[in-house]
Every structure is written in C-alpha cells, then in structure tokens.
C-alpha cells in the first residue's frame with residue numbers, strides 16, 4: 001500500500017525552539033513538518049505566518065507543509081511560496097475562487113492541497129481534484145491542538161479513496177491509537193501535535209508511525 005508518513009504539527013512544539021523540536025521528531029521518523037497558520041477569523045486562534053515559515057525552512061532539512069486556516073488565503077500564498085515551503089493546503093470553506101487559489105499554489109512550484117472541515121463533504125472538492133496534489137481530512141474542528149478525534153472521519157477518508165488516488169492526510173487527535181484506524185481507512189500522512197510533543201518527541205513520533213505501519 002501507500003507509504004505512511006509522520007508529520008509533527010509544530011502547533012504543539014516550543015515556539016522558542018522550533019527547529020530543535022522538529023529535529024527531535026525527525027529522529028523519530030518524521031518526514032514532513034506540518035505548519036499551522038491561523039488568523040483569528042477563520043478559526044478563533046492566532047499563530048504564525050510566512051516570516052516564521054521562512055526561518056524554519058532555513059533551519060531544518062525536512063519539507064514544510066503549510067496548513068492555512070485563514071479566510072481569503074490568496075494574499076498569503078506568494079509569501080509562503082517565497083518562504084520555501086513544499087506544499088500549501090487551504091480550507092475550501094474560506095476560499096471563493098478555489099481554482100484560482102490552487103492554480104496559484106502550483107504555479108509557484110508548491111504542491112496544492114485542501115483541508116476539509118469535519119462536516120464539509122468530500123463531494124465539495126470533486127471538481128477541484130484535477131488541481132490538487134493531496135487532501136487533508138480534519139479529524140477535529142480546526143483551531144486548537146489537543147482536541148478529541150472525531151471517529152466518523154474514517155468514513156470520509158473511505159469515501160475520498162473511492163473518488164481519488166490522491167494522498168490523504170489526517171489532522172487532529174491523531175495518536176498511536178487513532179492513527180491505525182485512519183490508515184485502515186486509507187490515510188497516508190499522519191499529522192500529530194500534542195501526541196508527539198506531550199513527551200519525548202522522538203519516542204512519541206516513532207510510536208505513532210510504528211502503530212500506523214502495523215495497521
């Protein structure tokens with residue numbers, strides 16, 4: 001089957017020691033860094049943007065995947081591309097002209113993704129599939145780390161797998177217990193924040209990847 005990838009979410013890391021926290025997860029097998037941008041509009045929380053992404057890209061040797069939980073993300077796409085991220089996902093609920101937005105991401109040399117809120121149907125992106133490189137299924141409501149996994153999202157992953165061969169990411173409440181459920185449904189990229197940084201990030205990242213690969 002598809003190769004399973006572990007992606008630590010820096011939202012749960014120490015923002016004063018981001019690069020070192022990424023390297024700890026990398027020693028545990030992480031192959032991608034999940035970078036959460038929030039604007040206090042689309043979600044009720046505020047994090048970091050392209051300036052911090054640029055510094056992180058310089059400091060580490062893993063690809064950075066930006067998850068934009070922001071309204072009208074178009075203005076932020078050029079600076080994130082300039083920052084050197086490898087991929088950018090937008091929330092289609094927050095985008096009016098999704099074709100234009102995804103095309104802009106690809107034109108900048110990045111992979112393009114969409115992140116679906118828990119009640120956003122897979123069919124909402126059916127006509128966007130040709131312009132997508134991956135799909136992120138939110139397994140919590142975006143905005144905060146440490147929330148409880150919504151188990152019904154396994155059915156959404158299964159539905160998406162019937163629609164497309166694109167890699168599926170899952171994000172929210174992913175642990176060594178929930179990761180195998182989502183891999184069993186067809187997920188390939190496991191984003192985990194609090195489950196990685198609650199303890200030794202190397203050990204916890206490895207636990208999640210090992211559990212998922214055993215699924």
Ligand code: DX5
Nearest residue numbers: 009142143145146173193194
């Ligand atoms: C939630 C973010 C997630 C978050 C996941 O809004 O998109 O990436 O960091 O955190 P955990 O793994 O703690 O649910």
Ligand code: ZN
Nearest residue numbers: 034036067171
């Ligand atoms: Zn995220």
